[in-house]
Every structure is written in structure tokens, then in C-alpha cells.
Amino acid sequence: MSILVVGSVALDSVETPFGKSENLLGGSATYFAVSASFFVPVNLVAVVGGDFPEEHITLLRRHGINIKGLEVASGKTFRWKGKYGYDLNDVATVYTHLNVFKRFSPKIPPEYKKSDLVFLANIDPDLQAYVIKQVEKPRLTACDTMNYWIENKRKSLLRTLKKVDMLLLNEAEARELTGESNLLKAGKAILALGPKKTIIKKGEHGVLSFSDNSVFSAPAYLLGTVNDPTGAGDTFAGGFMGYLRKSGRFSSDSEIRKGIIYGTIMASYAVEDFSVRRLTNLSYSDIQKRYYSYKQLTRY
């Protein structure tokens, strides 16, 4: 009854028109794990360097995240710097220092091997496949990816897609992967590549999800202030899979839709502040309140 996430734990520097902040706790696995931790226990696999601040470890622990799989390697932690313009859907990478992440080879601790939900955040598709090999009969595996892998490791990515149940990616990636500019066509083309389900994330425009017999469109939660969109996609995935694991009904279309709304709610909190700051200040009743407020926003 737990979720395994494999991805990055990083130190981010972020600049937006509304402010900037350095050496923030970031990384795909971080956002996913903190978000999912509001629903179920999370097992985390990632690597950091000797320079990784103790306070961040404390934060992950406080969220009940199992960090037995967080390797501390000699060297420096993965660092990324991004700069956002007024269109917060677009980010320019200022630098990416992979550091210890360059030699990351995810080893799944024995006690994690029975995790029944697995999220393979955006890492090399060969490493994603290597993780799948190590877990025992997960009930649902989902992965994310990015333009770099689509362009440079397409064959590996296509191999991995045959092994996962679900692909989560943003709209630009969906178009690039499939060659279809229309998202309805792109969604269906992804299902033809292997995954039984796919979720296309459209940032402030919400998400689309596809399975053989269901297409779902959900707008984003409407916010008056967006301060930092970093990690919104992984936070979404964490809320989505966290809810689904808590519900236990992995193949129910209506539970998948509810999970998508919970993912949307978690992402809406994430973008209100830098790093995972807003998420760490949440209570479960805040999440419930915003879920009902989202219902007011969308019901007809």
C-alpha cells in the first residue's frame, strides 16, 4: 500500500518576473513525493551529493517519505536554474549541472520492491526500464519524459513505453513524440505506442486524459497569483497517483478522473510559492476545501 517514485532531487534556482530564489529544494521526485505524501506513504529513490542540506532531508522525513532509497554520493547535488517570462508556461533553462545525477543508477531497496504503484519521473528511459525490472508485479506503472529523450533516445523511450501502463507528459512533448499537432490525435497516437492510458498536461489550460474508451478534459484551478510554475507537473502526478493509491480502484474511470482533479488541486498549490513551500504548509483539509471550490468552478 505504497508508492515508489524514482527521479531527481535537486537544488533549483528560479527567476520569475515576480522574484527570484536560489538553492531551493527541487527535483521531480521531490515534488512528486511531497504531493503524494498527503494521500499515502511514499518510497523515494534518488541521488544527492554531500552538499545536500540536512534541513531538506528533515523536510522529506517530516512528510513521512521513506528515504532509504535516497543515495548520498560523493560529489555535488544536481543543480538547475530556470528563468520564466510573463508567459509562465514557458521556461528558459539557464544551466543544468547534472553532477552526481550523471552516474545515477537507481537501486531499489528490498523493502520498496513490493510497492504497488510506481512513478518513473523524467529520467533516461533506459533507467526507467531498469527500475521496472527491479520491482515485483506493480499494479500500475506510470512514467514521464521530456523533449531531450524524445529527440536523443527515442528507441529506448519507445521500448519503455511498451512496459508502462501510463504516460504523463506536457502538450509540446505529446506533439513531438507523435508528430500530431492536434491533441486528440496525439493522445490516441500515444495509446498506440503501448500505454493503456495517457495524461497530457497543458499547464494553466488544464489536462486531457485518454484511455481506450474514455477521454477526459479538466480545466486548471483558477488562481489570482502564480509565483513559480516549477514542479507543477510532478506535483500533479503526485496528487493523481496518491489519490489513486488511496482509493485502490486503479482501473475505475471515475476514480482516475477524481485523481486528476486532486492532481490539479495539488499543482495549483505548488505554483503559489517557490519550491515546495506552499505544499509543506498544507493540511489535508485545505486540499478538501480547494477540491470543493474546484467543483464550484466547474460544475454545470
Add this chain to the structure above:
Amino acid sequence: MSILVVGSVALDSVETPFGKSENLLGGSATYFAVSASFFVPVNLVAVVGGDFPEEHITLLRRHGINIKGLEVASGKTFRWKGKYGYDLNDVATVYTHLNVFKRFSPKIPPEYKKSDLVFLANIDPDLQAYVIKQVEKPRLTACDTMNYWIENKRKSLLRTLKKVDMLLLNEAEARELTGESNLLKAGKAILALGPKKTIIKKGEHGVLSFSDNSVFSAPAYLLGTVNDPTGAGDTFAGGFMGYLRKSGRFSSDSEIRKGIIYGTIMASYAVEDFSVRRLTNLSYSDIQKRYYSYKQLTRY
């Protein structure tokens, strides 16, 4: 129990990456009237030139549209040519020949004056105000506008906004009118200008509607093929106000939301083909079918 629309009836030429077509029946009042005609009788006020093809008149009549207010002036009909790129949300105007529209002064025929819903399509805000003067106690007046009026007749526009119940406009116009880039803030800023309600149209990303005590977000209907987005906004307005007039409950939040969905459905049909072609081939049961298919797409 009828709707009055005042706007343009035009001959459009449209180029998209998927085809082009010349001298099509177009204009804001045309799209609105054809769309609304599926729900209630429509009274149309506009002007065309002596060159306006008889077949288009026949088409409007066939839809039960009252064209007593369609003035035939000496001169040429308003012509517009637009060119779309692959991003169908953006259109470049190749030319605008106002022709007889330049001297358009909307005179409301006596039998139209008791119309209880009034839609002032995108025309000079002074003309919009002149129309409001001529109608007797309409129960709901709505208007559209565009960047040209926001930039060049701002004072007139602000005066008109104090006299209408509702403003419909697209997201770029909402940002330009209010100086707010965030749409939640822009929506609230519009309410402060006078209208009790506003609908912000986001093209393929759906619509947002605002009133004092309600914010509603609805995604667009998901289409595999979009051939010509021209007129989508006015078709939306026609479906929205047509449904609302049919329902009769103009101030019910839940009826307004349903109207927005019907507007969305009508717009989704409009963009499937050039001009009003797809709309003229519709039956009311097609509309109902797509309404239920939209429910499948959005319910959770």
C-alpha cells in the same frame, strides 16, 4: 420571446493551412443569428450592399431569421480576408473593406423593439449605445468588442459598458481592456466597469465566466479537426443567448452555465468547416448528442 442581434453581415475570404475559400457568408451577426436560430426566433439588424448574393438571404430566411432589419444599401458589402497559421488561435487580417458598413447606423424596426434579449456584436461602441436607446426594456443586453475600440474609442466603450448587463470578449481583449494579465483579476476588473457578468473566451482553451458570486471555467469541446475558427466567438454567443432565451431563466447561475456549454457546442460545430456550412447542416438532435458527449468529456 425573441433575440435581437446587431452586427455585421459580410463576405469573408479565409485561408488556413488546410485550405482556402473566397466570398463566404460571414460577419458577426450572421454567425450569431444562425447559431441562436436553433433555439429561438432571431431578429437581425445589419447592412449589406447591392452585391450581396440572394442565396445568402435565402439561407438566413431558411433559418427562420427575421431580416426585416437587414438594410440593403447602395454600394458593396463589407469584405474581410483573414489568414490563419498552424496556431489557429491567431489570425492575420489581410484586408478589411468596410464598404457600406462604414455608414452603418442601426435602425431598429418597430416590431423588433420588444426583443427581450439583445446582443450587440462587435461594432462601434457608440452604435451599440444607440441600439440600447432604441429597444424597450430588454431583460438582458450583452455586447462584444475588439482591440480597435479598446484602443481608439475607450471612453465610448466604457460608457457603453455601464449600460449593458454582460460583456463577452476574448482573453487578449480582456487583458488589454483591464491592464491585468491574470484572467481571474481581469474578469473581476471588468465587473468593476459596469457589466454584472462577463465571459472571457479562450478559443481552444474554453471559456471563463464571472459574476459577483460565481466564477465558471469550461473547457472547449475536443475536436480532431479544426478547419476554420472564423466566427467561433459569435457562434458561441448565439448558442449561449439562444439557450438562455429558450430557458427564460436569465439570472439563474445554473442556466447561465448550461448556456455556456451550449455556446461551446455550437462553436465546436462552427470551426469544423468554412463559413456557416457546418451549422446550416445541423439538426437540434445533433446539438443534444454533442451536449451529452461533452458531459462524458468533462464529468467527474
